[in-house]
Amino acid sequence: MFSFRLQSTDDLARRGTITTPHGLIETPIFMPVGTQGTVKGITPEQLKGINAQIILGNTYHLALRPGDELVAELGGLHKFMAWDGPILTDSGGFQVFSLAEIRKITDDGVKFRSHIDGRLLELTPEKAVKIQENLGSDIAMVLDECPPADADEKHIRRAINRTLMWAERCRNAHTRPDQVLFAIVQGGVHVNLRAECAKPLTDMDFPGYALGGFSVGEGPEVMHALLPPCAALLPEHKPRYLMGVGRPEDLLAGVAAGIDMFDCVMPTRNGRNSFAFTGEGTLRMRNSCHRRDSRPLESDCPCYTCVHFSRAYLHHLFHSKEMLGPTLLSLHNLAYYLRLMASARSAIENRTFAAFHRDCLARWKRPT
Structure with a gap:
């Protein structure tokens, strides 16, 4: 039902195919972002017309409005937004950290107030998985903690430990057979810390892996230099996803480093x-x-x-x-x-x- 086939390489750059329940994805690929169940201003038919193969939905926003249980009741996100191709949903963690005005993070999860109406809510690894199972995406993401670019080593190590703990809890909570769960590697701008995060995650044998915590203030030259050694930490026979990075020059730097999947709001926001x-x-x-x-x-x-x-x-x-x-x-x-x-x-x-x-x-x- 889900597989990745590496077809050819050119130095570190990779050409592959991902098979999902809702169709094939030719990689490397860019995923248009449909934050609230829509790629802003663009119809699904228009997306097909430009050969979009997979789109991204946002767990945080959809859980707040209209609610993941309502989406499930109405047949899942594919039917809800009239998109019959593959969908990837993020875990919502990045939005909690970046949008919630008041939040408290512990090993159990994150308590925060909605940026919409101020409601007090909690996002745990189990809750993040349940929301994504209700949405019915083809690819779901684990809940992780993304430290800021200027975080010190102590802060980053704490985020890594929490990310590893949450990844295991997400894996244990995940039950939907027609959906796969990708892990996320954190570690800031330190390759050694990225390696400390990647090794336990690869040992857990997720179907795919993402590099999170890039393009959060570290500067493009720093990111470009880090991508090859960080991508090399990820399994060769599984998809590699660089989260939230989107200038054209950044995409090609990622491809050159061996990354397969990208997403960003930049083309539509700009x-x-x-x-x-x-x-x-x-x-x-x-x-x-x-x-x-x-x-x-x-x-x-x-x-x-x-x-x-x-x-x-x-x-x-x-x-x-x-x-x-x-x-x-x-x-x-x-x-x-x-x-x-x-x-x-x-x-x-x-x-x-x-x-x-x-x-x-x-x-x-x-x-x-």
Whole structure:
């Protein structure tokens, strides 16, 4: 029902296929983020049109509203949001740590107040698993503790110990046979601490592994240097997932390090704020230089936005505060990210990934 097949490699970069109950996932892959049961502004049909293979749902937000038990009652998250492809759900831990105004963390779990209505709630490893089983995602994540980038070694070790304890409790609580559970490696910017976290987790033999706690303030150069040794800590024959990292240059650095799966809100969040990603770098559609520009965002992009609309029209939509502008730009950005991953897969198969990577970086650095 769930499997990972490594098809080819080019140095550390990997090309593979993940099989899930709701379909195949070609890796390396980018996962659009559907925080509250929707990829903001984009319909499921539009996601299929740009070849999205898997989307991510957010346990914290869906548990608060509309509630995971209601989603289960209505047939699960796939039916609820009319998406019949694979879904990955995160555990909700990162959102608790980043969004909850008041929280108390112990070895038992996290008590926090909802950012929506102030209700006092508790998230334990068992509760995180139960919520994700109710949602019915194909891939669920263990509850972990993500220390901030500037945490000292004592704080990080405490987070690692708690992450390991919670991972085992999540594994023991997980019962849904059509869903797999991935573990999360923490350890900040210290490879030795990452190794101390990874070894016990790999001994627990989870179906897949994630690197958490990156892109939380440590700087991209530091992250890029850490990714190869950290990815090497994870089993070769299982999927590797870099959580919440999303600039195009970060994705390719991850692929070059041997990472298979990525997610980030950046393509849709930036799209809502008039930023477009292209093969020649980023564009800001509010800028006056686009006012009379009849060109599409990208001449070789087959997405609905580029086929039908000009830069001038997109500029007009943002200045008119029309909701179609954020939708069209989000759609293009996701299409660009997914095409970038498809090109990376082809380059790995052809053993030309290093040249492809260099070419992308050179084009992104050109003035636009």
